[in-house]
Amino acid sequence: MFALSVIAAASALLRVASATDVMAHFMVQNAYAYDVDQWKTDIASAQQVGIDGFALNWIPPDCQAGLDWTVDAIDDAFTAAESMGFKLMHSFDMSYSTCDIYWNQTFMQDIISKYAGNSAAYRWNSNMLVSTYGGDQVEQYGNEFFQGLKDNMKDSNPITLAPGLTTYSMGAQDNPTTEAASLITDYPSIDGYLNWQAWPLNVLANLTVTPDQAFQSALKSAGRSGPYIMAVSPWQYKDLNDGNPLDTWVAYSDTLFPDRFKSLVSNDAIQPDIIELLTWNDFCESHYIRDLPSQDVTATDYVELGDMGAYVWGQNHAPWRIVAKYYISWWKNGSPPAITMDQVVFWHRIHPKATECSGGSSTAVRNAAMPDDAVFAWALVSETSTISITVGSNQYWTFEADSTGPTMGMVPFPAYVSSDGVTPQVAIVRDGVNVHIGSSTQAISTSCDYQNFNPVVSLVGDGMNTGS
Numbered sequence: 522m523f524a525l526s527v528i529a530a531a532s533a534l535l536r537v538a539s540a541t542d543v544m545a546h547f548m549v550q551n552a553y554a555y556d557v558d559q560w561k562t563d564i565a566s567a568q569q570v571g572i573d574g575f576a577l578n579w580i581p582p583d584c585q586a587g588l589d590w591t592v593d594a595i596d597d598a599f600t601a602a603e604s605m606g607f608k609l610m611h612s613f614d615m616s617y618s619t620c621d622i623y624w625n626q627t628f629m630q631d632i633i634s635k636y637a638g639n640s641a642a643y644r645w646n647s648n649m650l651v652s653t654y655g656g657d658q659v660e661q662y663g664n665e666f667f668q669g670l671k672d673n674m675k676d677s678n679p680i681t682l683a684p685g686l687t688t689y690s691m692g693a694q695d696n697p698t699t700e701a702a703s704l705i706t707d708y709p710s711i712d713g714y715l716n717w718q719a720w721p722l723n724v725l726a727n728l729t730v731t732p733d734q735a736f737q738s739a740l741k742s743a744g745r746s747g748p749y750i751m752a753v754s755p756w757q758y759k760d761l762n763d764g765n766p767l768d769t770w771v772a773y774s775d776t777l778f779p780d781r782f783k784s785l786v787s788n789d790a791i792q793p794d795i796i797e798l799l800t801w802n803d804f805c806e807s808h809y810i811r812d813l814p815s816q817d818v819t820a821t822d823y824v825e826l827g828d829m830g831a832y833v834w835g836q837n838h839a840p841w842r843i844v845a846k847y848y849i850s851w852w853k854n855g856s857p858p859a860i861t862m863d864q865v866v867f868w869h870r871i872h873p874k875a876t877e878c879s880g881g882s883s884t885a886v887r888n889a890a891m892p893d894d895a896v897f898a899w900a901l902v903s904e905t906s907t908i909s910i911t912v913g914s915n916q917y918w919t920f921e922a923d924s925t926g927p928t929m930g931m932v933p934f935p936a937y938v939s940s941d942g943v944t945p946q947v948a949i950v951r952d953g954v955n956v957h958i959g960s961s962t963q964a965i966s967t968s969c970d971y972q973n974f975n976p977v978v979s980l981v982g983d984g985m986n987t988g989s
């Protein structure tokens with residue numbers, strides 16, 4: 522704990538020099554049990570990765586009985602963030618319409634203004650930055666709503682608005698230029714934009730930065746003064762298990778995380794103003810990078826996941842923060858960080874995709890054929906090494922890695938996987954010696970109670986909270 526806070530403090534100081542910020546999307550609904558200290562723990566963990574702030578996603582507190590605590594949780598978050606040199610911005614969830622209660626301008630204005638004097642309030646130039654998830658698909662919102670909010674705040678606490686309007690982001694996957702142009706025409710009120718679509722949209726293809734370029738250049742040519750926020754996410758899988766195939770899907774995410782980061786750092790094609798990681802703690806969409814929450818009801822990071830816990834508990838994603846940390850450092854500094862440790866981060870789903878489990882939406886997962894049945898490994902080593910991976914009968918598959926940068930490898934699941942399963946094993950080998958060797962925290966098997974396309978992420982090598 523002591524070492525961790527020293528690192529956090531050091532990175533807070535260094536931040537002053539960086540011209541670019543990294544936010545992580547934070548689901549306030551999963552902070553039910555948080556106290557100020559728990560917020561500080563999460564913030565320290567985020568700062569260790571190079572994350573500068575959280576974008577707080579929440580729904581109107583009157584939406585469900587007993588949701589009032591969210592207002593208090595946000596208060597605690599600002600108290601913790603202020604003491605740690607961390608930033609917070611509101612990301613109002615405007616996609617929510619099931620409760621028939623909507624955000625209103627007065628309440629939004631009050632809650633934004635409440636933190637105008639708090640040093641943790643994230644600002645774009647001198648304005649407070651305000652973002653959303655949605656606002657274009659629910660008729661109570663839209664351009665006039667946004668314009669009204671901005672006008673109301675103009676004289677007291679002027680805001681810069683960079684919403685994430687999902688129809689435009691989805692449309693831009695196929696028609697980037699026309700969707701970006703429509704966004705500008707339809708939304709004269711907005712200053713910047715969060716392009717939410719961080720996953721391939723129902724296609725077996727890798728994401729490109731073309732939509733990002735289109736939105737950024739459309740904002741620029743229209744003279745909008747807000748930031749272009751590029752979203753980066755490791756995965757997407759959700760199963761609401763409600764019988765509606767629209768509510769159960771996986772996106773082709775096998776190598777998405779390192780690929781998206783690579784497109785950001787390794788050429789000049791895109792230079793967003795802000796990166797937003799999707800997400801810190803959205804467990805039910807399988808794109809969290811936070812540690813798994815506690816299942817102990819008395820813990821300050823207890824989270825009730827209900828049925829969805831069936832594909833979350835046990836599926837640790839924490840080692841993905843090593844991947845994020847490496848590329849964030851590269852992006853902020855303009856050059857790749859020196860590699861001082863030997864680390865292989867590897868991930869895999871825990872059932873072959875053809876497996877039909879007894880629970881969950883077993884035969885109705887949209888895009889279920891897209892993921893490869895394989896173990897994916899991302900190696901970051903300080904000296905030339907051979908990375909050796911065994912997955913059941915696929916024994917000792919190797920690839921070479923060296924200190925010039927990360928190397929990806931992959932090993933398919935064996936043709937036959939039993940119900941007992943096989944546990945992938947990874948070794949970092951130098952001069953014929955295993956420098957590090959370890960196993961995944963989960964086996965791959967054909968025995969399952971619940972459909973699961975959420976991967977487990979493991980680490981072999983040096984620990985995540987030491988060094989550089």
Ligand SMILES: *[C@@H]1O[C@H](CO)[C@@H](O)[C@H](O)[C@H]1NC(C)=O
Nearest residue numbers: 581582583584623624625628
């Ligand atoms: C505005 O929203 C807040 C929070 O949901 C709610 O308490 C309040 O009653 C709403 N005001 C109006 C006029 O609807």
Ligand SMILES: *[C@@H]1O[C@H](CO)[C@@H](O)[C@H](O)[C@H]1NC(C)=O
Nearest residue numbers: 725726727728773776780929
């Ligand atoms: C996506 O990119 C990876 C390289 O990172 C490549 O191995 C894979 O084949 C690509 N997928 C598709 C569907 O083109």
